Amino acid sequence: MSNPQQPSANISYDPLPLTTDADQYQNALYNAPGSPGPASPSFQNMRELGSTSSLPPGASAAQPRFMGTYDGHAGPRESYASSQYPSGGSDFNGSVVALNDTSMGGRTLTGSPYRDEPDSFNEQGHAMSPMGQSSSPRYLGEKQNLYAAPRAKSSRKVLILAVLASLILLILAVVIPVYFAVIKPRMRNSDNDSSNDSDSSNSDNNNSHSPQATGKPQVKIVTGRDGSEITTEDGSKFTYENKLGGYWYWDEDDVFNNGAKAQSWTPALNETFRYGIDKIRGVNLGGWLVTEPPYADTATPAVDEWTLTENLRRDNKMDVLENHYKTFITEKDFADIAGAGLNYLRVPIPFWAVETKPGEPFLQGTAWTYFLKAIQWARKYGLRINLDLHAVPGSQNGWNHSGRLGQTNFLNGPMGIANAERTLDVIRVMTQFISQPQYKDVVTMFGILNEPQGTQVGQEQLSRFYMEAYNVIREVTGVGEGKGPYISYHDGFFPRSTWPGVFGQADRIALDSHPYLCFGGQSDNPMSSYANVPCQQWGASMNSSLAQFGVTTAGEFSNAVTDCGLYLNGVNLGTRYEGNYPGAPNRVGSCTEWTDWTKYTPKMRADIKQFALASMDALQNYFFWTWKIGNSSVSGKVETPAWSYSLGLQEGWMPKNTREADGTCGNTDPFQPPLAAWQTGGAGAGNIPAATASGLSWPPPTISNAGAASLLPSYTRTGPIPTLHGPTFTGSSMTATPSVGNGWANPSDSAGYYTEVAGCSYLDPWVGPTAAPPSPLCPGAPAARRAAPTPAP
Incomplete structure (x- = not known):
């Protein structure tokens, strides 16, 4: 049980390959027990900020994204403060979307759009075996003599004709199946809108297939490859660029068709994705449906989405938030993602996409509307989605990306159980929707x-919550x-090695870790010194988790090796690297060399x-954080x-084909598939021992921080x-309105x-962990009003 005066978690960092200059680093380096890494001196814990004067009102000892609350010790993603590391700490830390500068060069932002800052088996060629030992086998010579031409003929002409005939046959072999399988079934004539047509009834019934005035049919294009033109729903156009064998598919009369394919090596959505064999090569859409806030003024800057929506409501500018949803991520982003060799999206979404309680200022439901856009666009370009519940009632970590910067009220403090129950409901409602046949393959x-x-x-x-969520979903x-x-279960910042076996042979579960290097001790070592760090620190542990737990992903990682970046650590908090971050012991150097990408040398x-490729190869199944970061409103650039x-x-430091990373760490496929059958839903899946x-x-x-849950x-389920x-x-x-489902895949799940x-x-769901429970709580025995646990399927 945590000390009430130490509400933050103890999360260890991945160590950087720092120099050994004791004078420079004796007060700056961190001790990360249990974290693998290259040889380096023992790190000393860095004490952080001892004051919380800069916190928002009511956010006692709060911690923003990446940070822990101050207790006088070093700890996770230190922002306003931090806490002591646990023994046996994880080698992974959390996420980031840097927040943009909202000062607008000293001016207050008024209505501007948001600007957010912060596989398959490896194919192997096989040489064909020669049919004979010589270039002119005897049997061929005999055959040629037997069937000699009756009269002399130019061998050159014969060869040319043979080649042309072969090419024609090859073209026909490709074109004819495509025509009959794809184009012909989708051929449609243009609408005949002539009001002078005497047979109006027939025209009404068949206008979508009627001939034009010229009598020629119009082919409706529903699929295309590299170089094809895309027309979006607002009428804008762009060229689809995918040189990796992918193709899009969108038919207004078949909106749930799953025929699109992201790349030649990625299974189409209507094909089976073989987890453990086909690699997840993904990217996050961070900063889109969960903002980290781009709207502020000099008096009350937004530090999380709670204060963001408060400010917007105060200024009567909630349309700014929806404009962000409309413009920050668009259909073209999905096309570009597929064209870059990525096949999976991790889409963060908040609980207020489903519901809110009185007093919670969030914009309810709108994020869900745009998540539906994400499903539509992902389907069109052959991308699969990992729906990521990024913010839950009461906050699961007290960081700004959880909705409200401050304190953890999920499974912590007097409202910890109630907030967990609300979270289970959100999980249940989302599961019911995405399990409908229209959406389950995306x-x-x-x-x-x-x-x-x-x-x-x-x-x-946390394990008990995960088990109950599993029961609810299955x-x-x-x-x-x-x-x-x-x-997918996040590791909770515990080592991955502590999770295998916890849930028995639970059906199709995955473990998620977030490896970051940049939030601990800082180093001015050149970027080249990090070339093999991902291979050394992450490869072996990912292999072990794939073998022992099952599907294991890096849900977030980046190219950052320092904490340089505008608002990366929080609004106006500075950086450790430059020594202007609260509690930073010394300045390491200027961040300009890391952030001014316009002056990056070719080297x-x-x-x-090289670092990106090594990260991808070591992590194997991953989601880069993040796809897009907005330009600063001051500098006009990222x-x-x-x-x-x-x-x-755009600038050349990410590969144009993700498979370029394969083998960077010296092994083209470190994990030897396949996964155990029960890990993929096969024999034994769902076999959870009674003891577990x-x-x-x-x-x-x-x-x-609360004691007995009873x-x-x-709450009660009514x-x-x-x-x-x-x-x-x-x-x-469109000739008919498609059935989009009623949102409830399993009607037998009828509990309230x-x-x-x-x-x-x-109490207020966000009351904080130190508040006393209500007294008296309610009439009767408290346990009697709690619903019975959901039985395992």
Whole structure:
């Protein structure tokens, strides 16, 4: 149980390959017990900020993204402050979207759009075996003599004719199947809108297939490859660029067709993705549906989405938020992602996409509308989605990306159980939607909780929540291959080696870690010195987890090796590297050399690319953070280049084909597939031993900073369910309205939504972990009003 005065988690950093100058680093280096890494001196814990005067009102000892709350010791992603490292710490840290400068050069932002800153088996060729030992085998000579031409003829002409005939046959062999399989079934005549047509009834029934005035049919293009033209729903156009064998597919009369293919080596959406064989080569859409906030003024700057929406509502400018959703990520981004050799998207989404409670200022439901756009565009370009629940009620870590900067109220403090129950409901509602047949082949993975402060809430309590979430999801989907999404668990900042076996042979679960190098001790070593660090630090442990746990992903990683970047550590907090971050012991150097990408030398770009390739190869299944970072409103350019995949593509330090990374660490496929059958939904999937299930029953007997769970506020499952709505399709040639589903894949799952018990007392969900529980809590025995645990399927 955590000390009430130490509410933050203890998270260790991946160590950097720092220099050994004791005078320079004796007060700056961190000790990361249990973290693998290159030889380096022992790191000393760095004490951080001892004041919280810069915190927002009510955010006692708060921690923004990457940071822990101050307790006088070094700790995770130190921002306002940090906490002591645990023994046996993880070698992974958390996520980042750098926030942009919102000062607008000293002016207040008024209505401007958001600017957010912060495989398959390796194919092997096989030589053909020669049919004879000589270039002119005897049997061929005999055959040639037997069938000699009756009269002399130019051998050159014969050869040319033979080659031409072969080419014609080859072209026909390709074109004819494509025509009959793809183009002909989609041929449609243009609408005949002539009001003078005497047979108006026939015209109404068949206008989508009627001949034009010329009598020639019009072919409706529903698919295309590299160089084809895309027309978006707003009428704008762009050229599809995919030189990796991918093709898009979109038919307004078949909107749930899953025929698109991201690249030649990635299974199409209507084909099986073989986890453990086909590699996840993904990227995050960070800063889109969960903002990290781009709107502020000099009096009350936004430090999280809570204060962002408060400011927008105050200024009557909520349209600014929706404009961000519309413009920050567009359809073209999805096309470009496929064209870059990426096949998977991790899409962060907040709980307020489903519901909010009174007093929570978030814009409810709108993020869901744009997530539906993400599904549509991913389907069109053959991309799969990992739905990432990035922010949950009460905050799972107290960092700004969780919705509200401050304190952890998930499985921590007096509202810890109630907030976890709300989270289970959000997970259930989302699972019901994405498990419908219209969406299940696109949204194929569900990350149910991003970066919980595991060392704060406790691994046992977190495991019990994970087990209950598994039960909730598999009650909806059933067990076995093809039945609902993979369930992705973040490691909670515990070592990956502590997770195998915790859930028995649970059906299709995955482990998620977030490897970052940049938030610990800082080094001015050149980028070239990091060339093999990912291979050394991450490769072996990822192999072990793939073999022992099953599917293992790096849900977030970047190219950053320092904490340089505008608002990377939080709004106006500076950097450790330049020594102006609260509590930083000394200045290492100027961040300009790391952030001014316009002055990168060719060698610098090559060194960053080498690091990126090594990271991809070592991690094997990954999601880079993040696809896009907006330009600074002051400088007009990206100020955190190490975090932008798209900028790296543009400037040459990210590969134009992700498979270029294969073998960078010296082995083309470090993990030897396949995974165990039960790990992929095969034989034994869902076999959770009774000892495991009973040992992880829900709710946990106690939680951190609150004591017995039975004495804390909790909800009952009698409320109405906020079913999620499907997309709306509009098209000029649509002949019928598609069925988008009712949001509920399994109607037999009929329990109500968690809601307050009449007569019982509740605290604010964001009250903080040190508040006392209501007294009296409610009439009768507290445990009697809690619903029975959901049985394992």
